[in-house]
Amino acid sequence: MKSKLPQIFIVILGIGFLINLLQSYFTPLIFDEAYYWHFAEKMSWGYFDHPPLVALLIKISSFFFDGELGVRFMSCVLSTATLFILWSTIDNPKKKDYVIHFFVLAYSMTLLNAYGFFTLPDTPLLFFTALLLYVYKRFIEKPNLFWGIIMGITMAGLMYSKYHAALVIIFILLSNLKLVFNKYAWLSVFVALVCYIPHFIWLSQNEFVTINYHLFDRPNDPYNFKKYTLGYFVNLVALFGLTFPWVYWALFKTKANDKFIRALLFLVYGVLIFFFISSFNRRIQTQWIIVISIPLIIIVFRFMMENEIVKKWIYRLGLVNIAIILYLRIGLVYEPMSPIYYETHGNIGLVEDVITEVGDMPLVFENSYRNAPMFAFYSGNNTYSLNNESYRRNQYSIDDSESKVQHQKILYLSGRSSDADVTFTKEDSSKMYGKYIDNFESFRKLxxxxxxxxxxxxxxxxxxxxxxxxxxxxxxxxxxxxxxxxxxxxxxxxxxxxxxxxxxxxxxxxxxxxxxxxxxxxxxxxxxxxxxxxxxxxxxxxxxxxxxxxxxxxx
The missing domain is CATH 2.60.40 (Immunoglobulin-like)
Structure with a gap:
């Protein structure tokens, strides 16, 4: 991070940051963001689905801005910092001649592009993965007290982002087993565990609800090759769009000629193999494997600087990827340009219709941890998701949202038309049915x-x-x-x-x-x-x- 940044690097990075700010301001929240906003309404050391860092990012963002930007500002900052850290991690004097190629490679990665402004647990996960790789590179060059402590804090940041972070740490450590004999590596582990103690305490106080849900209580389906394993390989393509053949070609051709490159390869192949095996048990979501984008930017960019053919094709196809992504990003805001009816569309109008009908009356949603926070964000009304046996438990099962709607007249909203007092229609023609309950009383925590x-x-x-x-x-x-x-x-x-x-x-x-x-x-x-x-x-x-x-x- 000591070398002087090329001016063009600063300009492109700044433009990307401003575009993400504008996108954040004009794009309505997606459902998951509204759910994590609900997390941030009451800060805690843990939540039903995830560790607390995503909520902390939203809370910090809310200190600077209101509305959507008050949810996403820190994501824009972290995504910009992630690219800066990746650039700083690459020690190659020729890189200054390939600044544009670096940004084409990074901005052409589909989900990495989306997490430039969406606030999701993967946003800090990507940032801390990039930071851990940078710190680990400095650590193996000069293992000492300073880098040992910094590496421990960084690993804790990873684990506070998302539980999948354990894979990042494990595969980096497996790439260099001699770390077992390094006292500063053990110091890193100690520091990380100390930093993570508050979350361990929260898990203990809440009966390890998060771990039990993810590992034991989640329903699953019988194995389906098309849905599970084939779907996994489709996700590997979707991560990189049109550039995927050249990205994986660069990966396959890269050799572990030093400890750092070995760590990058262990991380990529480790995650790929882990989720390939997992695909025989469950459907693999695309964001679960997005973490490989971080080491692959370093691997592929290094390879591009040495291989003219790969450089040429990733540059050309990457520009096409970027054009498609920009078109889709505009469609998030301006619905007529979107090829699909996306979850950013129609929610604000639906909320306005409901509030016109009920004013500030509390809203109780049947089986919807998605709608409850979305309506709370855009209306300010107290909301609650009443989860029944046809759904799943979530943050509303363990927080105090239930108490805020008890013994009040509420509108009970569901997808069932029986006994409905009022009907609301969304832009996509889907309907939501409401029934008034004069004295709502539930005991879902029994x-x-x-x-x-x-x-x-x-x-x-x-x-x-x-x-x-x-x-x-x-x-x-x-x-x-x-x-x-x-x-x-x-x-x-x-x-x-x-x-x-x-x-x-x-x-x-x-x-x-x-x-x-x-x-x-x-x-x-x-x-x-x-x-x-x-x-x-x-x-x-x-x-x-x-x-x-x-x-x-x-x-």
């Missing part, structure tokens, strides 16, 4: 607990515990129970009501922070004769059954 594994047999008597985490008593007459039978992939096939009994029939309520033990008999499954997982759900006040229990494995 927990049902079963000992694992369960010995299942229809008609067999079983027990479960009901725990009340609230600071108030709950009338048991307001509750109904059911049992969900699931497949190996945690897909629910049967949802059957049960009538559990208490030992003391005189008990009519469950006290705050108290636990009751129920007995019940397993109802005979209608569809799934041999369930692999079982879960007890609760219906309160006639609402749909919730996700109150964990997926308990059957013997």
């Amino acid at each position: 927990k049902t607990l079963m000992e694992e594994p369960i010995d299942f047999k229809a008609g067999q008597e079983q027990t479960f515990k009901l725990y009340n985490p609230y600071d108030f008593d709950i009338d048991l007459n307001k509750l109904r129970f059911n049992v969900a039978y699931m497949t190996d992939f945690k897909i629910v096939r049967d949802r059957l009501p049960i009538k559990p009994k208490l030992e003391d029939t005189n008990v009519t309520s469950i006290s705050a922070k108290d636990t009751l033990t129920y007995t019940f008999k397993f109802p005979k499954p209608k569809e799934l004769k041999d369930p692999k997982y079982i879960r007890i759900g609760i219906m309160e006040n006639g609402l749909n059954y919730g996700i109150n229990g964990t997926n308990t494995k059957v013997k």
Whole structure:
């Protein structure tokens, strides 16, 4: 980072930063950004889906700006800094002659381009991956106390960005096993773990909800070659667009002639192999592998400076990629230019229609952690996602959003037209149906607990515990129970009501922070004769059954 930057580098980097600022200002939020904005409304050391850094970026952005730019400003800063760090990491005196080629390569990468302004967990992940590579390069050149501490802090930043960051750290360390004998490398690990202690504490206090969800509770589908493995290879192409043959050709031709290049190759191949193997178990999302873009910029740019053919084709096809990407980015703002109806379109108009109808009335959405924060962002109304057994748990399952809509008149919004009091139509002709509830009351944080594994047999008597985490008593007459039978992939096939009994029939309520033990008999499954997982759900006040229990494995 000591060498003087070429003026053209500063100019292009500055133009890219300004374009991202303008894009951020004029582009409505996507649903995930609204969800992470909801995170930032109450800062914490962790959240249901992700570590807290994405929320911190939004909180910092909100100090400088309002609206969409108040969500995205720090993403613009980090994406600009990422390119600066990558340029500084490349020690080649010829690079000053290829500034434009560097930017064509970087700006032609599709998702890397999008994360130039969208605020998602991958934004800080990419920044800290670039920074770790820069710091690691300096560390192997001069391992000392300073670089050891900086590398530890950088690894912590990675892990605070996204859990996938563990792959980046592991594969870099595997590329140089002699680090096991380096006291400053151990210092880095120690510093990283110390910095990460607040998140470990949060996980412990919240029953490791994030890890349990991602590793154990997520439903999955049976293996499908087209959807999983073939889809994975499609993602590898989508990351780079038209330049993909030359990007991977440069990767295949690059040899590990020093420790740093070896780390870059281990990181790319390690991530590719890890998610290829994972593709036999689940669908791989494109953003999960975006981290390879960072080492590949260094690898491919170095190769471009030595290979005229690759340089020529990446430059030509990269410009075409950039033109297509710019067209699509304009379409995010100006809908008539978009080839598809994207999620940035129509939301503001729909929010305005709903608010015209209800004013500042609280809004409760059925199964939508996407709509709840989007409406809260653009309306300022209190919102809540009421998650039932047909959906999944999310941040609304563990934060205090439920308390803000309790015992108030609310508009309950869903995709079901039955008993609707009002209908709203979006620009894409999709409909949202609303029903007024005069005194809304839900208890979605009630927990049902079963000992694992369960010995299942229809008609067999079983027990479960009901725990009340609230600071108030709950009338048991307001509750109904059911049992969900699931497949190996945690897909629910049967949802059957049960009538559990208490030992003391005189008990009519469950006290705050108290636990009751129920007995019940397993109802005979209608569809799934041999369930692999079982879960007890609760219906309160006639609402749909919730996700109150964990997926308990059957013997």
